[in-house]
Amino acid sequence: MRRIITPPLCILAATSLSLTSCGKTEQEALSSRDMAGQAAQVAAAKSDSTTLSSPPSARAPADTPAAPRPAAIVTAKSKPAPRPADKLASHAPMKGPAMAKRRTATRLSSMGAGTTAYQSALSRAYRKDSDLMDPPKNTEDYKDYGINPMTTTAEDRFSTFAVDVDTASYAIARRKILTGQIPPRHAVRVEEFVNYFRYDYAGPRDDRPFAVHMDAAPSPFAPNRHLLRIGVQAKKLSLRERKPSNLVFLVDVSGSMRSPDKLGLAKRALRILVDNLKDGDTVALVTYAGSTRVVLEPTGLEQKTHIVSSIEDLTAGGSTNMGSGLELAYGRAAKNLAPNTISRVIVLSDGDANVGNTGHDQILATIKGKVKEGVTLSTIGFGMGNYKDTMMEQLANKGNGNYYYIDSLNQARRVFQEQLGGTLQVVAKDVKIQVEFDPGSVAHYRLIGYENRNIADRDFRNDRVDAGEIGVGHTVTALYEVELTGKAEKLATVRIRAKKPRGSKATESAYPFGRADLHARFDAASADFRFAAAVMAAAEILRGSRHAAAWKVDEIKAIAASAAEVGDPRANSERNEFLQLLDSLRPLRDQLATR
Numbered sequence: 001m002r003r004i005i006t007p008p009l010c011i012l013a014a015t016s017l018s019l020t021s022c023g024k025t026e027q028e029a030l031s032s033r034d035m036a037g038q039a040a041q042v043a044a045a046k047s048d049s050t051t052l053s054s055p056p057s058a059r060a061p062a063d064t065p066a067a068p069r070p071a072a073i074v075t076a077k078s079k080p081a082p083r084p085a086d087k088l089a090s091h092a093p094m095k096g097p098a099m100a101k102r103r104t105a106t107r108l109s110s111m112g113a114g115t116t117a118y119q120s121a122l123s124r125a126y127r128k129d130s131d132l133m134d135p136p137k138n139t140e141d142y143k144d145y146g147i148n149p150m151t152t153t154a155e156d157r158f159s160t161f162a163v164d165v166d167t168a169s170y171a172i173a174r175r176k177i178l179t180g181q182i183p184p185r186h187a188v189r190v191e192e193f194v195n196y197f198r199y200d201y202a203g204p205r206d207d208r209p210f211a212v213h214m215d216a217a218p219s220p221f222a223p224n225r226h227l228l229r230i231g232v233q234a235k236k237l238s239l240r241e242r243k244p245s246n247l248v249f250l251v252d253v254s255g256s257m258r259s260p261d262k263l264g265l266a267k268r269a270l271r272i273l274v275d276n277l278k279d280g281d282t283v284a285l286v287t288y289a290g291s292t293r294v295v296l297e298p299t300g301l302e303q304k305t306h307i308v309s310s311i312e313d314l315t316a317g318g319s320t321n322m323g324s325g326l327e328l329a330y331g332r333a334a335k336n337l338a339p340n341t342i343s344r345v346i347v348l349s350d351g352d353a354n355v356g357n358t359g360h361d362q363i364l365a366t367i368k369g370k371v372k373e374g375v376t377l378s379t380i381g382f383g384m385g386n387y388k389d390t391m392m393e394q395l396a397n398k399g400n401g402n403y404y405y406i407d408s409l410n411q412a413r414r415v416f417q418e419q420l421g422g423t424l425q426v427v428a429k430d431v432k433i434q435v436e437f438d439p440g441s442v443a444h445y446r447l448i449g450y451e452n453r454n455i456a457d458r459d460f461r462n463d464r465v466d467a468g469e470i471g472v473g474h475t476v477t478a479l480y481e482v483e484l485t486g487k488a489e490k491l492a493t494v495r496i497r498a499k500k501p502r503g504s505k506a507t508e509s510a511y512p513f514g515r516a517d518l519h520a521r522f523d524a525a526s527a528d529f530r531f532a533a534a535v536m537a538a539a540e541i542l543r544g545s546r547h548a549a550a551w552k553v554d555e556i557k558a559i560a561a562s563a564a565e566v567g568d569p570r571a572n573s574e575r576n577e578f579l580q581l582l583d584s585l586r587p588l589r590d591q592l593a594t595r
Contacts, residue, residue, distance in 0.1 A: 172187050
């Protein structure tokens, strides 16, 4: 039986099929895309982050997924009742809003995907749908970690934090903005915005797991202040050098996952991941809803067809027992523990849990002892409306893993193809950074972001205190805002402590930073430095930071535009997307100013 993609669903499927494929079978559309070659892939990538984002609503047509109301953050009380799966594929004659969606899809199919006209029309279509239909109650959950204050160096010269390579916050905000919404303030974590982008840091030249870089320049946003950047580059490994991986996919198949941008996209993402594994890797598949089930025992890639069919057969329905699912998945991962292999649980979910050990602390306690056994955990978020960012982010933190949010196939390729080594293999764990500022040259300082990664200064050398992990090829960037004083040559000393992936004792390195290393002007700094500063500033505005009250989006865009073209085409593409995102903020400025 051939599955027909109807035009309304094409708005969501446009990531991989393009809107010109509406009305074709899925296989025909995929074949058309493959034959189109590189040019078609580039066009798809340009529009990728705008797809799979159509806001759902309570009275939406049956073949349209549900979407969040652009509203304030509230804590989940209950999950919305799932819609019957068979309605997603309904081919009944459409009328009213459904027919309007068909006309919209037809109009969009005549435009070039990724063009300004295309994106404007798509945004108008989203807003029109929202006007026609009442969206469901928003039960998303984001935690307020506060905003770091300016600190007087004479009173406290140490700043200590754990590294963070997560990028979910940026992807969540991108999806919100492209659907005409201001991201919830507490969903914006500055470090995850900055660390989303590629920077050209040199890797280590010795046997250390990473290299450290520092530079500083006058701030373009605040007079009499400088921005200090600390960059960490983890060593890179080829696919052949990566350790064999024993992966357990833990997939949420509860009723809340029943939509193309949730379970549908999760299945496509897993296909990308499986396609990028190598001989010697194994895959197991566990699902959880009201109950848990082992769909696939650990299976080698020689049975790839069986792995893929097990993924494709997944369907959604029922309540959500995340705690039991974690127990079962960890059990499967522990079976294949070996000294020179990777054992990792990968959770794909919207983070909602409404039966069993649903308490936040109870679920986090489930994985507390697993890290010591050598099993790590990554969380991959999907969907909107009921999304639980806090749960997903802290699960990854406790599980010594990483946290990503996938809103499109382009993002899935980024996580599970381009950055697969860093997603799977850790090169250093419990990585802490401590910056000691010299009171003779720095009057005040502020770490921008990393609020949920702050560590007590006294615990910097306490190896029992958990910190962050760095994966293969990962970069970590931290920005400080500093006020200089006096003429002392020494500005700061940066110290980093880290353990080997399965070690228990950390080693420490120190890196001095002096006044001679300052750039005289902001425009004399590298393109990477300037672009990171622009991303930081945008995040500060989006989260309503009092430090950014006078900063302007147009000024930020000018800085980002001047640093958007670098040597790496992939970096250029990401930076140009960021420029478009800033343009999308223009009609939302009144909301930004009044919240």
